[in-house]
Amino acid sequence: MTALKLVDVTMRDGNQSLWGATGLNTAHMLQAAALTEACGFRAVDFTSSSHMAVAVRYFQNDPWERIRRMHAATPTTPLQFITTGLRFIAWQQADPEFMRLVYRHLQLNGIGRFVLLDPMHEVPAVIDAARLVKEEGSAEVMCALTFTLSEFHTDEFYANFARAVGQSKDVDLFYIKDPSGLLSVDRVRTLAPAVKAAIGNRPLEIHAHTTIGQGMLSSLEAAKLGVSAIHVGVGPGGDGSSLPEANRMLANLEEAGHTVDIDRDALAKLTSYWSRLAAAEGLPPGTPQNFDGSFLRHQIAGGVMTTTKRQLEELGLGDRLGAVIAETEQVRAELGYPIMVTPFPQMVMSQALFNVIGTKRYAQVSDQVIRYVMGKFGKPTSPVDTRILDTIMDRPRARELEDEPTFPELGDLKRQFGTRMPDEEFLLRAVMPGEQVDAMLSAGRSRATYSPEAAPVLSLLRKLAAGPEARDVVIERPGLRIALHAGAAA
Known part of the structure; x- marks a missing residue:
C-alpha cells in the first residue's frame, strides 16, 4: 500500500481560519522553513492573492520576496498557491495576459503547485487557467472540487465536473475541498469513489475543515478509500475552524494501519515552534470542536466566522453574532445558495451583518453583492430570489456598476504605470492602493x-521606546545587550 502524504496548511489556511489571515508575518514563516522542509510534506499550502495583499497592507512585507525566500529554504517541498480563477487580489476577472504575467512570476519566485478553485464549478474557467499556468512554468495544477450541501451538489455533479476538467492534460490532480467542515463520513463513502472513477489514475487529496468536528473522521475515511494526501494544520494551526491537527491525524492514521511518509522528529520540533509562537504572539490555538448542526444550514467558513466575530466586537455588538448567523442562512438562500468559499462567504455574511445592524434588510448592499447578482462572478447554481434581485438592482449604484469598465488589458496597464517598472511591483500597483x-x-x-522567547521582551521595549519620555532604552547583562534608539531596535 502506497504511503500517505500530509499537506501542511498552517501558514495559509490555518492562519486564515484561526487568526484572520493576519497572525503570521514573513519572519514567522521563514523561521519555520527549515523544520517544515525536514518534515517531508507533500506540499505547503503557502499563499493566495488575498494573503499577498495582507502581507503588503498589514505587515509591509513584500509577498514576492516572501515566496522567494521561503522557496530557497524549502527547495524540495512545493509551495502552493490557491486562486479562484483568473483573478489576482482585485475582485474583477483579469485580462488573461495579465494573469499570464502573474502565473509566470509566481513560478519564477518559487510557487510549485497551484490550486484552481472556481466557486461556480465552471469547466472552461479551470481549463483556461490551467493552460496559462503550464505555459508559464512547470508547477503542478490541482483542481478543487468545493464541497457544499444542496440539492444541486450531488456526487454525480462533482464526478461530472471532475471528468470534464480531467479532459485537460494541464490538470495533474484533484482534491475534495470542504471549507465549512460539512463533509460527513457517510458522504465521503459515496463521493470519493465517484470522483476517483471519474479522474482515473490521477491523485485525489482531501481538505476537510474541523469546524464542526467532522474533518478528522471524514479524512480518515477518505484514507481508506485511496486518497493520496490529507491536509492538516500543525499544532496551534490545526483544529478549530482549521484542518485536522497533524500529530493527532498521524496517530489516528497509524492506528488504522496506514503508513504515513513524514519525519516524526521534525514534526515534533515544528509543532513546538508554532506552539511557542502562538503563545508569544497571543494567537489562540485551534481546539477540537463539538458537532454543531446549525453549520449544515448556514455553512459559514471558519475564517469568515472569526473575522465577523471580531468586527462585531470592535463595534460593541458582540451579542449580535447569533442574529448575524441566522440572517446569513436566509441571505444565502435568497442569493441562490452560493458555495461558501472565497469570495462568497465574505459577501453573504457581510450582507447579513448589514441586514442585522441596519434600518432594514438590504438597505445597504455592497458592490460585490450587486456584481454577484449581475452575474459578474459567474452564473449562480440556483436563481437569485426575484424580490431580492429587484431590491438590489433598483438603486443608482447598480446602474453605475452595470456600466463600470472591465479590467484593463495588460498593454494599457503597462502604459499607465510605465514600461520600466519591475513586473513584481507593477502587478501589485495594478490591483492595490499605491x-x-x-x-x-x-x-x-x-x-x-x-524568536518566540524574545518576542514579548522586544514588544515591551518598542512600547517603551515609543513613549515621549524614553528615546533610548538599553538592557545589558553579561553576554547580552539590547538597545533601542529613537524607536528602532539595535
Whole structure:
C-alpha cells in the first residue's frame, strides 16, 4: 500500500481560519522553513492573492520576496498557491495576459503547485487557467472540487465536473475541498469513489475543515478509500475552524494501519515552534470542536466566522453574532445558495451583518453583492430570489456598476504605470492602493529571524521606546545587550 502524504496548511489556511489571515508575518514563516522542509510534506499550502495583499497592507512585507525566500529554504517541498480563477487580489476577472504575467512570476519566485478553485464549478474557467499556468512554468495544477450541501451538489455533479476538467492534460490532480467542515463520513463513502472513477489514475487529496468536528473522521475515511494526501494544520494551526491537527491525524492514521511518509522528529520540533509562537504572539490555538448542526444550514467558513466575530466586537455588538448567523442562512438562500468559499462567504455574511445592524434588510448592499447578482462572478447554481434581485438592482449604484469598465488589458496597464517598472511591483500597483505599495517598498527587506522567547521582551521595549519620555532604552547583562534608539531596535 502506497504511503500517505500530509499537506501542511498552517501558514495559509490555518492562519486564515484561526487568526484572520493576519497572525503570521514573513519572519514567522521563514523561521519555520527549515523544520517544515525536514518534515517531508507533500506540499505547503503557502499563499493566495488575498494573503499577498495582507502581507503588503498589514505587515509591509513584500509577498514576492516572501515566496522567494521561503522557496530557497524549502527547495524540495512545493509551495502552493490557491486562486479562484483568473483573478489576482482585485475582485474583477483579469485580462488573461495579465494573469499570464502573474502565473509566470509566481513560478519564477518559487510557487510549485497551484490550486484552481472556481466557486461556480465552471469547466472552461479551470481549463483556461490551467493552460496559462503550464505555459508559464512547470508547477503542478490541482483542481478543487468545493464541497457544499444542496440539492444541486450531488456526487454525480462533482464526478461530472471532475471528468470534464480531467479532459485537460494541464490538470495533474484533484482534491475534495470542504471549507465549512460539512463533509460527513457517510458522504465521503459515496463521493470519493465517484470522483476517483471519474479522474482515473490521477491523485485525489482531501481538505476537510474541523469546524464542526467532522474533518478528522471524514479524512480518515477518505484514507481508506485511496486518497493520496490529507491536509492538516500543525499544532496551534490545526483544529478549530482549521484542518485536522497533524500529530493527532498521524496517530489516528497509524492506528488504522496506514503508513504515513513524514519525519516524526521534525514534526515534533515544528509543532513546538508554532506552539511557542502562538503563545508569544497571543494567537489562540485551534481546539477540537463539538458537532454543531446549525453549520449544515448556514455553512459559514471558519475564517469568515472569526473575522465577523471580531468586527462585531470592535463595534460593541458582540451579542449580535447569533442574529448575524441566522440572517446569513436566509441571505444565502435568497442569493441562490452560493458555495461558501472565497469570495462568497465574505459577501453573504457581510450582507447579513448589514441586514442585522441596519434600518432594514438590504438597505445597504455592497458592490460585490450587486456584481454577484449581475452575474459578474459567474452564473449562480440556483436563481437569485426575484424580490431580492429587484431590491438590489433598483438603486443608482447598480446602474453605475452595470456600466463600470472591465479590467484593463495588460498593454494599457503597462502604459499607465510605465514600461520600466519591475513586473513584481507593477502587478501589485495594478490591483492595490499605491500608498500601501509605497509603504511596503519603504520598509525594505523583511526580517528573516524570529524568536518566540524574545518576542514579548522586544514588544515591551518598542512600547517603551515609543513613549515621549524614553528615546533610548538599553538592557545589558553579561553576554547580552539590547538597545533601542529613537524607536528602532539595535
